[in-house]
Amino acid sequence: MSDVSIKIRSLRKVYDGNLEALKGIDLDIPKGSFFGLLGPNGAGKTTTIGIITGLVNITSGLVEVMGHNVINDYKQARKLIGLSPQELNFDVFFPIQDVLALNAGYYGLSKKDAYERANIMLEQFGLIKKSKNTARELSGGMKRRVQIAKALVHDPEILILDEPTAGVDIELRHMLWDYLKQINNDGKTIILTTHYIEEAESLCDEIAIIDNGRIIKQDTPKNLVNMLGDNNIIVRFNPRGDLPDLSPFSYKIENNLIKFSTNNPNKDLPKIITKLNESSIDILEINTSKSSLEEVFVKLTND
Numbered sequence: 001m002s003d004v005s006i007k008i009r010s011l012r013k014v015y016d017g018n019l020e021a022l023k024g025i026d027l028d029i030p031k032g033s034f035f036g037l038l039g040p041n042g043a044g045k046t047t048t049i050g051i052i053t054g055l056v057n058i059t060s061g062l063v064e065v066m067g068h069n070v071i072n073d074y075k076q077a078r079k080l081i082g083l084s085p086q087e088l089n090f091d092v093f094f095p096i097q098d099v100l101a102l103n104a105g106y107y108g109l110s111k112k113d114a115y116e117r118a119n120i121m122l123e124q125f126g127l128i129k130k131s132k133n134t135a136r137e138l139s140g141g142m143k144r145r146v147q148i149a150k151a152l153v154h155d156p157e158i159l160i161l162d163e164p165t166a167g168v169d170i171e172l173r174h175m176l177w178d179y180l181k182q183i184n185n186d187g188k189t190i191i192l193t194t195h196y197i198e199e200a201e202s203l204c205d206e207i208a209i210i211d212n213g214r215i216i217k218q219d220t221p222k223n224l225v226n227m228l229g230d231n232n233i234i235v236r237f238n239p240r241g242d243l244p245d246l247s248p249f250s251y252k253i254e255n256n257l258i259k260f261s262t263n264n265p266n267k268d269l270p271k272i273i274t275k276l277n278e279s280s281i282d283i284l285e286i287n288t289s290k291s292s293l294e295e296v297f298v299k300l301t302n303d
Contacts, residue, residue: 005031005158005189006052011061013047021047023213024061029191031066034184036204036221037193040301044213045193046086049160053083066157079107082151086163088143090135096146097122097131100153107154114153121149124179141172148176158189165199177203197294207293211301221293226263228299229291233260233272238282246275256284265290 006029013022022044029035039045050056051063054074063070065077090099100118101111109117122128125145135143144164151159161180165173180203184190194200200207201221208218217224225231235258243253249272250261262268265288276283 003031004028005033005066006191007062007064008048008052009062011048011051011063012059013044013051013056014059021213022051022059022061025210025213025215027208027215027218029189030206032184032187032189033206034180034190034204035192036200036207037191037210038197038200038207038297039193039210043210043301045210046162048210049083049162049191049193053081053160054078079154080157081160082154082156082158083160084148084151084162084164086166088135088147090146090150092136093134095132096127096135096138099135099146100150103150104153109154117153117155121153125149141168144168144172145176152183156188158191159183160191162193163195164192165194165196173199197297198292201293209297209300216300224296225291225293228296230289230295231262231265231291232289233262233265233269234258234287234289235260235272235276235283236285237276238284239280243281244279246272246279249275 006027008025008027011022011025012020014020025044025048037045037048047056051058052065052070054070054077058071066080068077068080070077090103094102097115097118100121101114104114104117105111119128119131122131125148127142127145127149130138130142135146138146144167148161148164151161165176168176177199180190192200192204204221206218206220207224208215210216217228219227237256237258239256246258249268252259260268260272269286269288273283273286
């Protein structure tokens with residue numbers, strides 16, 4: 001069995017004959033991963049998700065969900081996915097228990113099983129006391145919980161979350177983070193799009209950055225920061241004579257500060273300290289500064 005949950009090859013999408021939203025992207029999303037798809041507005045994230053879930057037609061290319069082609073075997077492909085879109089997409093005049101049970105029924109669950117799954121989701125998301133309330137009677141944060149519960153009610157292999165914590169308070173955001181980590185650890189593949197880059201950095205074990213319809217980078221958050229970030233070791237010192245050559249490290253000296261540029265501060269710090277101790281330098285203070293994923297994201301998408 002393949003270890004890839006979603007396989008995308010040479011995927012193109014052209015709107016209205018001339019707007020090329022996707023320009024031949026290739027992407028493998030590992031099974032069981034917590035995968036981030038990041039990009040600025042208009043980069044192609046929602047189009048990609050729409051194609052995976054059957055909401056957008058393909059211009060050309062291949063998309064498979066757990067080995068099932070989304071065009072030729074679309075019924076099986078769609079059963080494997082739960083989608084929580086950015087915009088709320090349920091009837092606000094229905095009791096939320098019925099909203100969830102109805103959605104489960106779309107995926108073939110019997111009425112009995114559908115309501116059992118609905119109640120499990122309501123309990124999980126702290127909504128059991130609101131089960132008979134209509135969605136219009138809920139707060140914004142509770143509606144967001146219903147949205148994600150609706151995506152999970154048929155227990156899909158793959159959960160796609162498009163801006164799941166947009167507009168929710170910090171407490172709910174962290175509650176959702178904890179739950180998503182739990183179900184991911186249990187084996188569910190999760191695909192996340194978010195403009196909260198720190199959210200992706202905290203949750204995702206792999207990230208693809210899309211811009212202008214192309215995948216421009218894909219790697220772990222740590223590797224992206226190490227390879228592309230501005231990471232430094234800064235040493236404040238008291239000189240005793242001429243400064244030595246500190247090669248092979250890349251560095252600059254300003255006043256009584258030595259600023260080392262490094263791709264891996266944690267790995268290089270002991271080597272730098274050893275090098276300095278062999279020289280005529282009194283080390284007064286050492287600090288490290290590491291870029292965030294957000295800084296790397298801005299750098300990549302502004303180039």
